[in-house]
Amino acid sequence: MSGTSLVSARERAIAVLGGEPDDATLRRYLHGISGVDAVGLEQRAAGLGSRSIKTSSKQWALDRIISLIDLTTLxxxxxxxxxxxxxxKAMNPDPADASTPRVAAVCVYGDMVPFAVEALGGAHGDPDDGLISVAAVATAFPSGRASLDIKLADTAEAVAAGADEIDMVIDRxxxxxxxxxxxFDxxxxxxxxxxxADGSSASLKVILETGELVTYDNVRRASWLSILAGGDFIKTSTGKVAPAATLPVTLLMLEVVRDWHLATGQRIGVKPAGGIRSSKDAIKYLVTxxxxVGEEWLQPHLxxxxxxxxxxxxxxxxxxxxTGHYSGADYVTID
Incomplete structure (x- = not known):
């Protein structure tokens, strides 16, 4: 997996903004985006969360959820x-059932990357091919309170150690x-x-820490800003701050990704993180x-x-x- 180059991202940003991405230009652009109707957003999220899926789709949904999980220890x-x-566990989530899919990635601190790479062995690779990525949190995770030099060294060290993906935090x-x-810079x-060194690039997930951004308007602006600056994914949370991922916030971020795709043709990923603990809740995210953005987004690189x-x-x-002990009550409403 690799993302767009810095040059193309900056050039695209200039084309979208109509000028250099400085404070004044970005403020004019970001504050020109229409405000979020909070009541409408939450009502739509609630409606999508109550959608039913066919009983025959439950097994598919469960397997798809597994294949989209970043299994994490931080x-x-x-x-x-x-x-x-x-x-x-990432390679063999259920030893009693060989049909269980692998997860998409293991996510660790940068100094743990070599151990993750070594442990995965031949299973290490692109999750779109059924393999497992190694993701590393970086940039003084979770606070982001460090100098840029330290953030860049943190990132470069993890990539050199074999990280396929970097989860960075913005300076809230x-x-x-x-x-x-x-x-942006x-x-x-x-x-x-x-x-x-070979010209390829680790994928960059930009963590907004939405629980600290306070308003939906800020979440929308931070999402646009992160994409403009070259993020391959926008991610809700570190998992260290409450509230973490919520369905309304994720819906809002998906709308930004949809609008960006319509405007540029580029597909950006979304990662809700923190607080999603049940299959029932995860299925609500799949439906959303x-x-x-469409079912084509339900794959690991998006x-x-x-x-x-x-x-x-x-x-x-x-x-x-x-075992035949399944109850529809474990999920969203059955058709």
Whole structure:
């Protein structure tokens, strides 16, 4: 997986903005975007969340959720052994059922990347091909409070160690202060730090930390800004701040991705992360993705779940179907 080059991203931004991406130009553009109807957004999310899916689609939905999960461990107490265990679960989520798909990626701190790569072995690769990516959080995750030099070194080290994807955090303080040019420049610089010596690039997921952005308008502006600066994915949260992912916020981000695609032809990924723990809730996200951007987005290079406990519930529901103990109450309304 690789994203657009820094040059093409900046050139595209200039074409969209009609000028250099400095504070004044970005403020004029971002504040010119129509405001979010919060009541309407939440009502639409609630409506999509109550949609039914056919009983025959439940197994498909569960398998698709697994294939879109970034299995994550991001704790100060992480050890090589814990990362190896995570990789083993990623490769074989249910040892009792060989038909269970692999997850899309394992997500770890940068210093754990070599252990993840080693543990995955031949299973390490593009999740669109049924393999497993290694994602690394970087840029002083989760706070983002560090100098740009440190953020870039953090990113480059993870990429050199074998990370396929970088999950960066934006400087929320700078964004909320209206320093949009600074946020743009940092995302663009991190994008450049994702470049490998052979010219390929790790995919860049830009974490907005929506729980700290306060308003839907800010979420929409931060989404546009992150895409303009070259992000390959926009991601809701670090999972360290409440609220994390919500269906209305994810719907809003999907609308931005849809509008960007209509305007440029470029497809950008979306990753809700944190707080999605049940199969029932995850299916609501699948329905929302299909409705807003289309089913073609339900593949690893365009949509991910940032979750760990979610996998356990999905496996439980698959086992219930296999043993005949499945109940429609575990999901959204049955047709």
């Amino acid at each position: 704790e100060g107490a992480d050890t090589p052994g814990k990362v190896r265990s995570l990789a083993a 303080g700078a964004f909320l202060a209206g320093r949009y040019g600074l946020v 940092q995302i663009a610089a991190v994008k450049e730090a994702c470049r490998r 993705v299909a409705e807003i 949509f991910r779940f940032g979750a760990s406990s979610l996998l356990n519930d999905v496996l439980l529901q698959r086992q219930k179907i296999a």
